[in-house]
Amino acid sequence: AASLPPGLAFAAAIAMFAGRGFAATRRAVLARAGVAVVSTSVWSLAGVLTMKKVVVVLGVALALLASLPFWWSRDEALAGPGAANDRADSSSIAIGQGDIDAEAPAAPPERTAAAATKAPADAVVAAETVVVDLLVRAVWRESRRPAVRVPLTLVTPPGDRLANAWSDAAGEARFACEVPSFHWPIDLRVRTVAVTTPLMPGRYFNLELGADAATLEVELDDGQHVVGVVVDPAGNRVAGADIRMVHRFYPETVVASSDGGGAFEIAGLPVGFELRASAGAAESAPATIADLADGALVLRLDQAGGLVRIHVVDASGSTGKPVADATVELDSGEQRQPPRRRLLGVTDAAGSATFACVPGGAYVVRVVHRANLPMQQALSVAAGGPWDTTVVLGEAATLVGIVRRSGQPAGGVRVSVNGADSLFHRDGFRTDTDGRFGIERLAVGRHLVLFHAAATAVARYVDLHAGEQTVEFELPGGAEIAGRLRLPDGSPARRWRVAARRTDEMAADAEAKTDDAGRFEIPDLPDESFRLDVTGPDGGGHTFFGVRTDGSEADYRLPTEALWQPASIVGRFADVPAGATLWKSDRDGGGGSGRGLGGDGVIAFDALAPGSYRIWLERDDSRGRTALLWLTEVTLASGERKDLGVVVPPRPGSIAVALRPAAGVDPQGAFAMLRSTVTGGGGRFGPMLELGADGAWHGEGVPSGSWWVVAGGDGIAPAVREVFVAAGGSQRLEIQLEPAVAVDLRLHAGDTDALTVGWRREVVRRADDRAIFAFREIVGSLHTRLDLAPGSYTIEIDTGGGYHGIAAFTVPAEEPVEVPLSRRW
Numbered sequence: 001a002a003s004l005p006p007g008l009a010f011a012a013a014i015a016m017f018a019g020r021g022f023a024a025t026r027r028a029v030l031a032r033a034g035v036a037v038v039s040t041s042v043w044s045l046a047g048v049l050t051m052k053k054v055v056v057v058l059g060v061a062l063a064l065l066a067s068l069p070f071w072w073s074r075d076e077a078l079a080g081p082g083a084a085n086d087r088a089d090s091s092s093i094a095i096g097q098g099d100i101d102a103e104a105p106a107a108p109p110e111r112t113a114a115a116a117t118k119a120p121a122d123a124v125v126a127a128e129t130v131v132v133d134l135l136v137r138a139v140w141r142e143s144r145r146p147a148v149r150v151p152l153t154l155v156t157p158p159g160d161r162l163a164n165a166w167s168d169a170a171g172e173a174r175f176a177c178e179v180p181s182f183h184w185p186i187d188l189r190v191r192t193v194a195v196t197t198p199l200m201p202g203r204y205f206n207l208e209l210g211a212d213a214a215t216l217e218v219e220l221d222d223g224q225h226v227v228g229v230v231v232d233p234a235g236n237r238v239a240g241a242d243i244r245m246v247h248r249f250y251p252e253t254v255v256a257s258s259d260g261g262g263a264f265e266i267a268g269l270p271v272g273f274e275l276r277a278s279a280g281a282a283e284s285a286p287a288t289i290a291d292l293a294d295g296a297l298v299l300r301l302d303q304a305g306g307l308v309r310i311h312v313v314d315a316s317g318s319t320g321k322p323v324a325d326a327t328v329e330l331d332s333g334e335q336r337q338p339p340r341r342r343l344l345g346v347t348d349a350a351g352s353a354t355f356a357c358v359p360g361g362a363y364v365v366r367v368v369h370r371a372n373l374p375m376q377q378a379l380s381v382a383a384g385g386p387w388d389t390t391v392v393l394g395e396a397a398t399l400v401g402i403v404r405r406s407g408q409p410a411g412g413v414r415v416s417v418n419g420a421d422s423l424f425h426r427d428g429f430r431t432d433t434d435g436r437f438g439i440e441r442l443a444v445g446r447h448l449v450l451f452h453a454a455a456t457a458v459a460r461y462v463d464l465h466a467g468e469q470t471v472e473f474e475l476p477g478g479a480e481i482a483g484r485l486r487l488p489d490g491s492p493a494r495r496w497r498v499a500a501r502r503t504d505e506m507a508a509d510a511e512a513k514t515d516d517a518g519r520f521e522i523p524d525l526p527d528e529s530f531r532l533d534v535t536g537p538d539g540g541g542h543t544f545f546g547v548r549t550d551g552s553e554a555d556y557r558l559p560t561e562a563l564w565q566p567a568s569i570v571g572r573f574a575d576v577p578a579g580a581t582l583w584k585s586d587r588d589g590g591g592g593s594g595r596g597l598g599g600d601g602v603i604a605f606d607a608l609a610p611g612s613y614r615i616w617l618e619r620d621d622s623r624g625r626t627a628l629l630w631l632t633e634v635t636l637a638s639g640e641r642k643d644l645g646v647v648v649p650p651r652p653g654s655i656a657v658a659l660r661p662a663a664g665v666d667p668q669g670a671f672a673m674l675r676s677t678v679t680g681g682g683g684r685f686g687p688m689l690e691l692g693a694d695g696a697w698h699g700e701g702v703p704s705g706s707w708w709v710v711a712g713g714d715g716i717a718p719a720v721r722e723v724f725v726a727a728g729g730s731q732r733l734e735i736q737l738e739p740a741v742a743v744d745l746r747l748h749a750g751d752t753d754a755l756t757v758g759w760r761r762e763v764v765r766r767a768d769d770r771a772i773f774a775f776r777e778i779v780g781s782l783h784t785r786l787d788l789a790p791g792s793y794t795i796e797i798d799t800g801g802g803y804h805g806i807a808a809f810t811v812p813a814e815e816p817v818e819v820p821l822s823r824r825w
Contacts, residue, residue: 129178132162133213136195138171140268142222146171147268150220151255153327155194155204156183161327162193162370164346179370182441198245198253198344199223199268224269224289228297230258230277237262238301241279242356244343246286247272251329251344272620275299281307281386283357305357307386308379312351312367315394322351323393326369330355330379333364358387367391375443397464398440401431403451405477405524409435413475414452417442451475453524479525480551485518485534488560492518497535500547502528503758503800504779525549529756531802532556539566541609545802545823564638566607569615571644573601577629580619587612587633587681603644610638614679617649627652627701628687633679650704651727657689657709658696661737670713670737672697675772677706677722682763682775696732704729708771711735717789720771740787744816745795747782749803754782757821758800767792767808783816795819 132154138147147167154162154175160183165173175195184191194204195218207216230241243256243264256264258277266275274286277299284299310328313320330343345353363379372393381387399417403410411433429437444466450459451473462471481500485493498520500510512520532544534556542562548554569584576597584605585592597617605615617630630649634642657672674686686707689697704727712718717740725731749757764774764786773793774786788811795817797805803821 128181130181130184130191130209132175132177132179132193132209134175134193134195134207135213135215136165136167136173136175136218137215138167138173138197138218138220140222141219147218147220149256150197150199150268151253152195152197152218155196157192157194160370160374161368163325164327177370183370198247198250198255199270201247201250201270220268221270222268224271224273225265225267226269226275226289226297227263227265228275228299230262230264230279230284230299230301232282233300233302235300238277238279241277241299241301243299244276244278245269246274246276251331251342252276253344254346277301278356281305281356303357305359306381308355308358308363308381309386309388310345310347310353310355310365310367311388311390312347312353312369313390313392314372315392320390320392322349323347323369323372324349324351326351326353326367326372326393328353328391329366330358331364331366332359332361365389365391367393369393373441373443377445395444395466396440397442397444397466398438398468399442399447399449399462399464400468400470401437401439401449402470402472403431403435403437403475404472405453405475409433410453410475410477411435412453415439416450416452417447449473453477476526477524479527479549481522481525481530481532481547481549482551483520483532483548483554483556485514485520486555486557488558488563490557492516493534493536493558494518495537497537498522499533499535500525500530501533501800502526503531503545503756503802504528505759505800519553523551529758529801531758531800534558534562536563539607540564543802564610567610567636567638567640567642568608569603569605569613569634569636569642569644571603571647573597573603573617574646574648576601577617577619577649580617580629583614583616583618585614587614587679603647608636610636610640612636612680614681614685626688628703630703631676631678631685652701653704653725653727653729653731655689655699655702655707655709655723655725655731655733656692656696657698657711658732658734659711659737660734662739664739665716665737667713667737670711670716672709672711672735674699674702675708675710677708682761682772684775709733709735710772711737713737715740715787717741717787718773719789720766720773722769722771738789741790741812743786743788743809743811743813745784745786745819746816747784747797747805747819747821749782749821752801752803752821754780756801757782757803760797760799760803762795762797764788764793764795767794797821 134154136152138150138152139145140147146169148169148171150167150171152165152167152173154164156162156179162179162183163175163177165175167173191209192206193209194206195216196204197218197220200220205216205218207214228243230238230243232238237258239258239260239262241258241262242254243258243266244252245255246252247270256266258264269289274288275297276286277284279301281304282301283303283305284301285303287297287299289297308330310330312323312326312328314323324347326347328345328347330341330345332341341359343355343358345355347353358381360382361380363381364376365379366374366376368374373396375391375393377391379387379389401415403413403415411431413431413435415429415431415437417439429439431437442464444464446461446463448459449462451457453475458475460473485496485498487493493514494516496514498512498514500522510522510525512522514520527549530547530549532547533541534544535541540558540563542558544556576599580597581594582597582603583592583594603615605613612633612635615632615634616628618626618628620626630647632644634644636642655674659667659670659672661667661670672689673684674689676685679685687699687702689699692698702725704725706722706724709721709723710718717738719735719737721733721735723731723733747757759777759779761777762774763772765772773788778784790811792808792810794806794808797803797819799821802823804824805819805821807817807819809817
C-alpha cells in the first residue's frame with residue numbers, strides 16, 4: 001500500500017459515502033443551471049488492464065493521475081478568460097479508453113463549492129468552514145525519540161494540501177486553520193484529514209475531525225541518516241540552500257536547509273532516494289548515500305539554470321492579496337528531454353515560491369490552497385531568467401453542456417474534463433435523456449472535454465470564462481453491429497462475450513453478450529472498421545474480421561479450433577527475492593498482468609488461451625529502478641498444464657556497449673539496448689542500458705545468458721550483435737555505427753484502404769539468424785519507409801484488421817519492397 005499513489009489510500013473509504021451525496025450535490029448545482037441530474041461514473045482499472053498499445057498508456061496514466069494530489073495537462077498553453085462559446089471548437093481528437101463501467105476501485109469523489117460561481121473567492125469560503133485544530137507529534141519508530149525538523153503536510157481525503165509545517169525540537173507541529181467545506185464530499189458523515197510527509201511517500205496518518213483540539217502521533221520509519229554540506233563551484237560553503245529529495249514517483253520536495261556553515265542533517269530518508277541542493281539559479285547534481293565521502297554527502301552547486309518565481313494571489317481585491325502557505329508544483333511533463341522535472345514548493349508570507357535551476361521549456365504550474373479553488377496554468381521558461389509569473393486564485397466557471405448525435409439528444413454519454421482542474425472532474429458524468437450535463441467549479445481557461453459512448457471516444461476543446469456558460473456539442477455516430485454467433489455445428493453460442501474493437505485499436509471496446517439464440521447487438525459505434533473478439537463462458541475464443549456495421553444481422557460461425565480449453569502455467573521459485581513481482585503477457589506484449597510473489601514462490605497462471613506467453617520476474621533496486629531477474633517464454637496448447645518445475649533465477653552479470661560513429665554519422669541521439677534471445681516477439685525486452693560518463697551504455701544486473709545488443713538512432717543503420725553474459729561476469733562490446741540506407745515499403749491488400757487494414761505490427765529480421773533489426777507499431781499509410789544497414793532481411797506484418805504478410809528483401813533495394821497482405825480468416 002505504501003507504494004501506491006496517495007489518493008488511492010482514501011478511495012475505498014470515500015466510496016462508502018459517495019452515492020446519495022453525489023446526486024444531492026448535482027441537483028443543487030444543476031437546479032440553478034436548469035439541467036437535469038446526471039449520474040457519475042468512475043474509471044475502471046479492470047477496463048484499463050484490457051487495453052493495448054497507446055490505449056494502455058493513456059488509460060493507465062489517467063487512472064494513476066486520478067489519485068495524485070496534482071494533475072499535469074499536456075494540452076497547449078491554457079487560454080485565459082474569453083467570450084462565451086456558442087459552440088465548442090469543431091476540431092476533434094480521437095482518443096482511447098477502456099470500458100469503464102466494470103467494477104473498480106473508486107476514484108476520489110467530486111467535491112462541491114457554494115452555488116454562486118460568480119462570487120469572489122472570499123464569498124465562497126464564507127459559505128461554510130470547518131475548523132481544524134490538530135497537534136502532530138512525530139516520532140521515530142525504533143528509538144521513539146522526537147522526529148525533529150521533519151516536513152509535514154495536512155491533506156483532505158480527495159488529496160487537497162491544506163497546510164504545511166515543520167516539526168520543532170520536540171517533534172511537534174500544530175495545524176490550526178479554518179477550511180472551506182468544499183474540500184470534503186458533501187455527505188461524508190465524519191470529516192477526516194490526514195498527515196503525510198515526503199520522507200514516507202504514499203503513507204498517510206488519518207484522523208477524524210471533532211469539535212475539540214486533537215492530537216495525532218505520526219510514527220516515521222528510521223530509514224537512512226545523512227549528514228552533508230553544500231558548497232559552491234569553488235568549494236566555499238553555502239548557507240540557506242534548499243535540500244530537495246528526489247523520488248521516482250513524487251515531486252522534488254524540500255526536506256532540509258543548510259545552516260550558517262553550509263551543513264545539513266536528514267534522518268528517515270526512504271530507500272531509493274536522491275538528494276540535490278539548490279540556491280539562487282544554481283543547483284547540484286542528484287546524489288545518493290552511495291556518494292558519501294568521509295561520512296558526509298557533498299552537494300556542489302555547479303549546475304546553472306533559470307530562476308522561476310511563482311507569485312500567488314487571490315481575487316478578493318483589485319490588485320490581489322498574497323496567499324501564503326499555498327502548495328505550488330512546477331511540472332515539465334513526460335515529454336521533456338532531459339527527463340521530467342517536478343518541483344514542489346510552498347509560498348512564503350509574501351505569496352511567493354522560488355524554484356532554482358529550472359531548464360528552459362514548457363511547464364505547468366499547479367497551485368492548491370485551503371481557502372481557494374485549485375488553479376493551474378501554463379508557463380514557458382527560456383534559458384536564463386529570472387522568470388516571474390502570477391497565479392490568481394478564486395475565479396471559477398460553470399459549464400452547462402448539450403450533447404447531440406445526428407441532431408438528436410445523446411443520452412447516457414459519459415463526459416469528463418481534462419484541464420486545469422481535472423482533479424475535480426476527471427471521474428466524469430453521464431448526460432441525461434435530453435443530452436444535458438452540468439459541471440461547476442471549473443477553472444477559468446481552456447479545457448478538453450472528453451466524450452465516451454460505447455466505442456465512440458472523441459474530445460472537444462472549450463474556453464471558459466468566469467461564471468456560467470452553455471456549450472453545444474455534436475458527436476459522430478450511427479454505426480451498429482448486430483449478428484448471431486453459432487457454434488461449429490450451427491447451434492447458437494449462448495452467453496458468449498462479444499467485444500467490438502476498432503481495427504486501429506485506438507478506441508474503447510464495446511461489449512455485449514449473446515442471448516439464448518446466440519444473438520447480440522452493439523449500437524452507438526463510430527463509422528469505422530471493426531473486428532469482433534468472442535470469448536466463451538468456459539473457455540474458447542476466436543476473432544472475426546470484415547464485420548458489417550450497418551446494423552443488419554449477420555451470421556458468425558465459430559471454427560472447430562475456436563473451442564479450445566483453458567490452459568495453465570505452474571511452478572515454483574527456489575529462492576524468493578523480497579519485493580519481487582511476477583509478470584505475464586502474450587508474446588507481443590499485450591494483455592500484461594503482474595502480481596507480488598508470495599513467500600512460497602508459487603507460479604500460477606490459469607485460464608489461458610493457447611499461444612505463446614512471456615513470463616518474467618522483476619524487482620525495484622535500491623535506487624527505485626526496475627531490475628529483471630528472470631525471463632522465459634512458454635507456448636501452450638489447448639487445455640495444457642505447463643509445469644516449469646523449480647526455477648532458480650540465474651546470477652546476473654554486467655555489460656558495457658561502446659558506440660563508435662563512422663564518418664558521416666551524427667552520434668547525437670544514438671542509443672543501445674538489450675533484446676532477449678529467449679522471447680520470439682518484437683519490441684524492447686531486457687534490462688535498460690544507461691549512458692555513462694565514459695560515453696558507453698552500461699547495464700547492471702543483467703541475467704546471465706544470451707542477449708541481442710541493438711544499437712541505432714536517427715539516420716543510423718540498426719546494428720545487432722549477439723553477446724553472452726556470464727553469471728557474475730562483465731562483458732564489453734564495441735559497435736561501429738554506419739549511415740542508414742532508406743528502404744521503401746508498399747503494402748498491398750487489394751482494394752482495402754489503410755483504415756480497414758488498421759493498426760499494424762512490423763518486425764524486420766536478419767535473414768540468416770532471425771535477429772530482430774526493426775520493430776514498430778504503426779497506424780497510417782500503406783506506403784512507408786525503414787532505415788536499415790546493407791544485408792538480407794525478412795519483414796513480417798500483422799494488422800488489427802486481421803491481415804498478415806511476409807516478404808524477403810535485400811538492402812539496398814532498387815525498387816520499393818512489395819509486401820502482399822491477406823486475411824488470416
